[in-house]
Amino acid sequence: MRRGSASTSQMGLDQLRSREASLGGGGMLGERDAVGVTSPGAHTPRGGGAGGMRAAGNATGAQKRAHARATGFSSALMPGRSFALFRSERMVHVRLYFDRAAARTTVEELGDTRLFEFQDLNPETSAFQRSFAADVRRCDEMMRKLNYLKAQVLEHDRSALDKSAYDNFDEDEDEGLSSDVRGAALKHTSSESAIGMDDLNHQLESLEKGMQDMNRHDQLLKMQFHQYVEMRLVMDFVAELFLDESRLSLQRKRREQVRSDNKGTIQAKIGELLDPIMHRSSLLDDVEVEEPSALSVGPAKHFGANGADTASGDNRRPKFRTGSSESPSLSYFCGMIESSSLTAYERMIFRISRGNAIVRVSRNAHTVFDPETSETMSKRPVVVFYSGDELKNKIIKTSQAYRATLYTIPVDSSAQEVALARLEERMRDVEAVLESSARQRNEILGQIARDLAKWEATILREKAVFHCLNLLNFDTSVRLFLAEGWCPEASIPEIEQALEEGRRRSNSQVASLMEQQTFREGSAPTYFRLNKFTEVFHSIVESYGIAEYGEVNPAPFLVVTFPFLFAVMFGDIGHGILMAMYALYLILAERRLARKALGEMVQMTFQGRYIIFLMGVFSIYTGFIYNEFFAVPLDLFGTRWFYSMESKMACGVDNCKDPALALPPLVPYPFGFDPIWKSSQTGLVYFNSYKMKLSIVLGVCQMFMGLVLSAENARYFARPLDFFCEFVPQAIFLLSIFGYLVVLIFFKWNVDWTAVTCDPDGLLACGPPDLKSILIGMIMSPGSVPRELSLFPMQAVLQNVLMLAALISVPWMLFPKPFILRARSRTRRGYSALEERSANEFVLDDEAAAGASGGDDDSGDKAPFDFQEIMVHQMIHTIEFVLGAVSNTASYLRLWALSLAHAQLSDVFLEKLVMLPYEAGSVVGMAIGACLWLAATIGVLMLMESLSAFLHALRLHWVEFQNKFYNLHGSGHKFAPFEFRRAASPADE
């Protein structure tokens, strides 16, 4: 329905535009049919294209979007392509010719359709030898520039990147979700890109250059500023050090005066200093004494020189300034060093000076931003006192090695103040300049950020196009580009439209051509049009294997069977409602949630929201059958049983004339289990018997369904051998043993065992027989059925017949097929020479068109026939089926087992956590119990139990169901159309 209306509107609009008033509404519809239903077989490239071309010529973005949505949603629902999920869509191998000028736009248009898979026509050529390698490189180069700019923007301000602009490109949209937004954006860029690539390149280049210049400039200023900052820190530290210590020393001196009469000379004090371990604290005195000599060198002058130096530029190497004179006595350096290398530095200084230099370090670490590495690091001011020229050089080198930056500080306090003032002034200046340049930078980066996403999309798109062009062949004789590839047969009009649109956009005069080709069987890719609903089911199948081209896809069956088998194991109305509600929320909020980054677990459930919803709904259904609502039976229709005081047994409400007889009700409970069973002692036995049998019935049905599908495959591929030598004996085997079991189950259910009158001489059983024993007896002791196991007359004969059929079917599966194949290969060998020749002729004919498709048309057919291998394969296949029939049937008992586990678990939780405290009557206990029950319900039942049921359902489908028919002849390969989203995504990361 939807498809019909959408395509009407699309094509109708096109037609309306092109033919305007000449045709009325009826004509519109007629035209639609003409284009839409054109049978691809009878389709000539030019004729069919004509309508499309004109239509495409006028197609606007809006129409295209509507069209995209229509195709996206349509898939399984639309009439023309019905069963799209059942088999791969019909694919055609086509060859496209287009003019050189139109190549780029054509490929772009084809990419937008997402319906064409290009084949690599030059597989031998390595990446850099292809014709468009240079263009790809140019795109790479542009991408590099763009990345540089992006890094700049990000570094500057993460939020500046226009988030919304990126969202449009990033999100992984389902067809229906936001393809129009995205489509519009891409369309927009694509139309621009045709002209804009060179411009963009220039623009990027100039921007990059501008940014680099600006950065360099900034870097210089920042370095300078950084030095000023460090210098001020050092100055502060030195001032503090000297101030503190001079005060201390004053006190000390006073003390010393009291203690000793000897003041000591300067030299003596230096001597003291040089033994720092003994006289650490005496340092200050000496410094004070040394002060005049340090001053005399005129540090202020030094400082001025510094400033000039820094400004002039060589900033990469730290500057070293000796703090004081050439005097042979005590001098010092001061500077900044990273906190982390401080210890090593101190140790090294100690080592090289043999303890003759003293390192003073500030107690406070300062966080400094180093523009060179653009990292903030913790640094400490440090002062090194030393004596002697030799040592000086070594200390300079060591400092260099430890990346300490040294600064010259005037020692005199007044000179310090002057220097500090000058420093501050300079800092203000630099800061002002930095600020204005930052403003400027902001502006430019803001502009860049706005366009960045657009540029990126353009470049990636361009690159993808060139990559694709590299796959093509250029035919020099006709001067046309040649593309080969696959597209769905039903999409040929779209492809033609794209071809024409590409030609029109490039203003090329040469018409583009499309030509269908024959292709070797089995080489076609498998393609299913999926929508957001079928996607998840198909992905379950695809994780098992990709369907061969034309093979039956189990996915449409999974839509029902998967949630159903799950629900058989998870039958509870309450749990089902919870699950369905959660999935419903995900479905309703999908537009919003699709944009969000969800957690891994939530993301998984989000992707499976439709299957979870169905699982929930089916669980509600089976819950009604099992009559469980959070393990509580619902008495919706009134129980049909009645307990009386006279008897231990209940009797049917409508049949309870004599309670002691305990007769069952005449009219059963209308739907599902009678609620009374839950409280009955025999309830569990009753449930088990039912569920066990149900599992077998479901299992046999599903396996038989699998077999039928294998027959359908045999029919479709015209493999009669597979049908008669595999499907038929397999079906006989399965039905004669397990089909019989199913029949017995129903038979037994249909007998009213209370009403059976027992004839002492009769041949039939009086009570319900054990079905297991019947089946075992049928195989172990054929021919005789003991009385307590006979359900109906002639049972022994029937069983013998069935056994015989099963026995015959085993060699039937095993032998005929390999022998027939061998016989065939023998007859064929006689003709092989002829066949080869005709094949060669075919190739010659084909070569006239293009010598391109070589390489892949030699085939497996011509491989020498290996009887042994085929025999072994057939043997394995037979053994697998025969054993599998038994083990797979048993495997379906997991339905019962899990269902039992689920029911018992929820029962126990209810019993122990809710009922027990309730009976005890404690309010607190009840509250705690209720909380625990809720936690257990959600944590254990809804999460763990449902996961396990899910996995078991998965296994039943993959192993028990699909191994009957799916991927038996090897798997196919997936249709991978050229599309921009995919081409762009790896680079996105």
Place this chain on the structure above:
Amino acid sequence: MAPGGMIGFNVDDGFLEAIVRGFRAGVLTSVDYVNLTQCETLEDLRMHLSGTDYGGFLANEPAPLSTAIIAELATKKFVDEFRSIHVQAVEPLKSFMDYLCYPYMIDNMVLLITGTLQNRDISELLDKCHPLGTFDSMASMSIATTPEELYREIIVDTPLAPYFVDCVSMEDLTDINVEIIRNTLYKAYLEDFYAFCARMGGSTAETMCEILEFEADRRAINITLNSFGTALSKDERARLYPNIGVLIPEGMFKLSRADDPQMVASAIDGYPTYRALFQEASENQEKSLEDLFFTREVALCRNTFEMQFHYGIFYAFLKLKEQEVRNITWIAECISQKQRRKINNYIPIW
């Protein structure tokens, strides 16, 4: 101490072994090399390498590529891989991998010393150092003027200290002394590493000892060949031979007496592996003895991947990657200098 053998190996080292094997799968194959040698420009090279495990390692380099950049980034790539393994390693693999870094330290140290002797700028030298052989006090190497100072002030902090003891007594740092220091250090290192591997036992000892013995022999032969025409006396030379290797004792003894390449050839005559290498080198003008030694080393390293549950593959990974970078650099160099004739002189790995 022994790394577990089959039973316990995977407890500590299985993950890392798996990672190394993963990295090994990314080592360029001969097909890749054939493609690389067909490149016309370095841009082509970049394009082809981007299709291999190297990925976009050159993606952010502006257009005129240089061989040096390629070599540097390729080295950086495997060094990063090596480091990521190294930091995850636990003892004794950690020590083992520490050992793998020592030769680079020795080389760096020697580079710095010779650089300083020639008054080169230290930061420039630091850039040339191999990233695997960095150590803290590297930058202050230029302070030292005598071996003793060197030892006392710098080496003592590094793991190389125990190897250096023999060199302390040397008077000053001349070119030849630096060479002697290098070889002495190397000798001490090889012996120590050999002992370490032997102590470990199992397949590790088996594979590593073979490789290290080869390494020792190669050094001995190279030292001998390079010593002709220098001031090195035979006694001094003999002291530089490692005390391990298959040449011990007879081959080494003969080597120590050798005066010219002829005598070297006769010294190793009793050892088929080396004799074959010598023969090939003398017959084939294209291939130098050095190349053939590398080829042999590559073969040995390749063999380590045939066994499981041992540390040899960590060593082999490093060496193979190093060889790969040498190959790429060689090819890139040939391309940029238009010496296509020599381009096939790389040493294929797989």
